[in-house]
Amino acid sequence: MGKGVCVCQSEKFKQLEQIIAEQKGQPGSLIPVMHDAQELFGHLPLEVQAAIAEGLDVPLADVYGVATFYSKFTLQPKGKFQINVCMGTACYVKGSQLILDKLAEMLQISVGETTADGIFSLDATRCIGACGLAPVMTVNNQVYGQLTVESAEKIIQEYLLRARRDINANL
Amino acid sequence: MEKVTLTIDGRSVTVPKDYTVLKAAKQLNINIPTLCYLRDINQIGACRMCLVEVKGARSLQASCTLPVAEGMEVKTNTPLLRQTRKTILELILSDHNRECTTCVRSKNCELQSMARQFGIKDIYFKTKLSPSKVDDLSPSIVRDQSKCILCRRCIAVCHEVQGVGVIQATNRGFHTTVEPAFGLSLNEVACINCGQCIQACPVGALKEKDDTEKVWQALADPDKHVVVQTAPAVRIALGEEFGLPPGSLVTGKMVSALRLLGFDRVFDTDFSADLTIMEEGTELINRIQSGGKLPLITSCSPGWIKFLETYYPDMIDNLSTCKSPQQMMGAVIKTYYAQKAGVDPGQIYSVSIMPCTAKKYECERPEMNSSGYQDVDAVLTTRELAQMIQQVGIDFVNLEDGTFDSPLGESTGAAVIFGTTGGVMEAALRTVAEVLTGQEAENIEYHAVRGVEGIKEASIQIGDLHLKAAVAHGTGNARKLLDRIRSGEGDYHFVEVMACPGGCATGGGQPIHTATEKMSTDFRKVRGQALYEADGQLKLRKSHDNPEIKKIYEDFLEAPNSPKAHKLLHTHYNKRDLYPVNKCN
Structure with a gap:
């Protein structure tokens, strides 16, 4: 404290x-x-x-x-944007592990952690029922499908810019 | 109780309706294998070793939780059961740190004997061990997760029996571990150091902090004068480590063994138990006569003290200010004895042999230094002493009987029974009755406070005084008793509490027995009985009759509760945090 x-x-x-x-x-x-x-x-x-x-x-x-x-409870504060990368079978075979690894590297956190600035938290999730769109991730309640490592990275970059804009607006 | 008849392995058995199949099988001398089962404490069907086949059931059933039923047909020994149990055992072993040769529980490990019993030669499931850690920050208890088999016996004891509950199963599936909240050390949470979890553990996941090396070093140091004291309950349990029957009284052999190990003086904590009675009895009389805080609650058990300081801090003033016998002895050794023997107290290394793991913590309490030094330097459990004796190769069973050294070796029967629940109460009553009436009592045995019932009550007429007393053992029972006192429902003058169920006889530092042995033997009763027998054999059975006690007051302490006695033999207590959280209030 x-x-x-x-x-x-x-x-x-x-x-x-x-x-x-x-x-x-x-x-x-x-x-x-x-x-x-x-x-x-x-x-x-x-x-x-x-x-x-x-x-x-x-x-x-x-x-x-x-x-x-229970996985619904968390000991760590979650980020403003909670990223969940689906590890269900369909997403996994379509390469969601690579996406998860890339985002962890980009945000410099491990899976289950939150960035020091509190903007992002990153988790792996089980099947979310959007297998037709595999590989899939969600950011808060927004679903992003048919991802590639590059497109996922780009989406998160945009969230980061948005967060920075919000911070500047509040200064 | 209504009875039912069932068939187990083709044999008929009639048992009360509330029996489990496991218990019913025991009646037929059929020992179904178990790992997580601990009689009266843990019956949760977690390990699945006790599976049986029941006619008409869809799947195999855990017999430790399965209630008997009329006409039930059970099989405990079939090819399917043997194979299933073997597979379960192999799965448990596949994630168990099998360093048996260096494990403290080798040859006394329930998992090891089960692997031998099932003839496990190879483990099919090859896997990397789960990540695990060793917590050795507590002065009393070491936890090694790599050995834990998740049986949850320690959890059940800590929660249900002791009412403490500082460990729990955390996380889930393959990541499950048993640990305190937030992965903290036992030393950082409200653990009372009683060591009952060690007694419950089937494997080497829980053990005492090993202090034998410190003692070996002191013994080898020519500049140190190494003295030892032995608690009442050690003498009726130590023999078990050398194959003697439970409750064998081995006082003389124990003294001889300690001399052979090289201790310069062998003293008896029973002497300071008598001293405790003089101090605590006087305190009780004073509180009754001067309208002091009642009930007076005994303070011999350090696990109990820590429990009250943590969970019932509002009742600290009820505690006797008397130190425990161990700490009284420690203070007397480095003052009275040092003067008498002409030894520099700074050179004395004071060791105590205790049936207890909390005593290791107690001797390190910062206020325990009234001699000007740390009063007791090292505490060994009964098990650690046995280990030292084995290491030297002493033929314990065939040792001649030795006698304690003077002047701190004489004791009475009152002191011996300190080692069992109700003993301190009875010892105090023997003295208080005679002091208050000024007459020799006809009957000195107080059977109402004996036995293993969780809470015992007694009313005793002493002259004009109608003294109301209560005894609790196991902090879970103490909790119930304290709640009664707090609410005004229980009204007593004098209360004895021991942290461990059964008192020191079955303390956390005593020889460990398997769940199977505990199924047929109540060690609280057997060892307690041995202490009462030892008391009965002694000529002197009242603390105030001990000639060395009279002498220490004449020569040194002046009188019970004198300022000098207060300085050396009494202490104070502190409120302790229940949660590892800083709070503003």
């Missing part, structure tokens, strides 16, 4: 306390609370998991066990 105001004083933590208070004592409340917490924070860091453990009176190790078991 950084210096200054403690994270547990933040507005989001107050909302989390509210979520916990509403669901506490209900059987099976752990996963719904974790789900809401991830919506709220974007990911489930130690401080958030500890607050859930304390609030629901379950061991922290159990919260962490659930968080790492």
Whole structure:
């Protein structure tokens, strides 16, 4: 945690306390609370998991066990643009691994990580049901099909330019 | 309980309706192989070794979770089952770090014996081992993931029995590992160092921090005066490491072995257990008479202390300020003994042999230095001592009986029973009753606080005082008892808690037995009984009758709870963080 105001004083933590208070004592409340917490924070860091453990009176190790078991939960903050490259059979045979490798190299992160500036996160995903367009990737909810290494790289470049424009506009 | 009759391997058996097939088979002396099963603790069908064929069932069934049913027909030994079990075993072995020759659990490993039992000669599944790590940051417990077979016995003990729950299965599929949250070290989370996970582990994935090398070095150093103390529960378990039956009392052989290893003085923690009773008994009387904080809760068990500091910090003031017998002895060795023997305390290297892994952590607590030095320098478990004895080639079983050195070697029966649940309570009552009434008590055995029931209660009439007492063992039971006290439902003067189920007799540092042995023997009972027998054989059975205790107060400590006694024999406690998170409040 950084210096200054403690994270547990933040507005989001107050909302989390509210979520916990509403669901506490209900059987099976752990996963719904974790789900809401991830919506709220974007990911489930130690401080958030500890607050859930304390609030629901379950061991922290159990919260962490659930968080790492289900792929929907993430411990890392996701980027503004979440890139998912499909590793389903059709996409894979059409070379999606090469695309994934190229994007990792271009963004200088490993699969599952987020860039230091918080703009991109990169993940491999299972079949998304768009095999006819293989190889496929998604950026947030936008689907891109019939990719090549070059076209995928170009698409991400455009997102990067867009992100930079947004940043400059806000300066 | 309603009974049902079923057939196992063509033989009929009638058992209560709530039995599992595994348990019913045991009645017929059929031992179905198991790895993840641990009686009363872990019955989850995870390892699949205990599969059986059930007539009419679509697939093979895990017998450890399968309830019996009327007319059920079970087969435990068929070609399909043998082949399936072998395949499962090979799959487990294919991702197990098979460095058996250098493993602490070699010859006492359930996986190793099972591989031998099944005649596994080659492993069909060739694979690279999963990435794994060793966590050796805790002063008590070392975790080696490369040996872990994901049976989850440690998880069940930590959660269900101890109510701690700092380890869990994380990630999924082939990436599953057992570890604390966020891959932290046991030393960074709210582990209480009890070592019950080590007792549960079928393989070498969990072991104590090995401190034998430090002790060997001290023994070899001519400038060091190396003294040793031995806890009550070591003497009834050490023999098991040398093939003697569980609960064999080997006090004399243990003392002789320690002399042969080269210790300059062999003292008995039982002496400081008597000292603890003098201090804690006095504290109890004072608190009752002066309206102090009650209930007074015992403080001999360092795992328990850490548990309360972490999980019930609001009750710190209920804890006795007495140090544990180990630490009292440590402080007395480097002051009283050093003066008497004319030895420079700076040259004393003080070792203790404990049935406990938390004691390793306790001796490193920063406040444990009232002698002006670290009071206890190294702690070895019963297992580590056995290893040292084996290393030297001592013929332990045929050793002559030795006797402890004076002046810290004399003890009473009250001290011996410290090693089992209820023992500290009983020892304290023997002294408190006589101090309060000024008369010799007729009956000094308090059977209400004996036995392995999780929480025991007793009311004892001592003169005008109607003393209410409670005993809990295993921190899971302690949690229940503390909740009762917190809510006002439980109202007591005096409470004894030991972190480990059964007390020190089955502590985390004691000889390890397999799940199969634990299925037929309750080691808490057998070893506890051995301690009560040892107590019964002694002439002196009350701490205040110990002549060396009288002498240490006359010559050195003045009186129980005197300022000097307080400085050396008492301590304080700290609230501990439950989560590894910095918080502003």
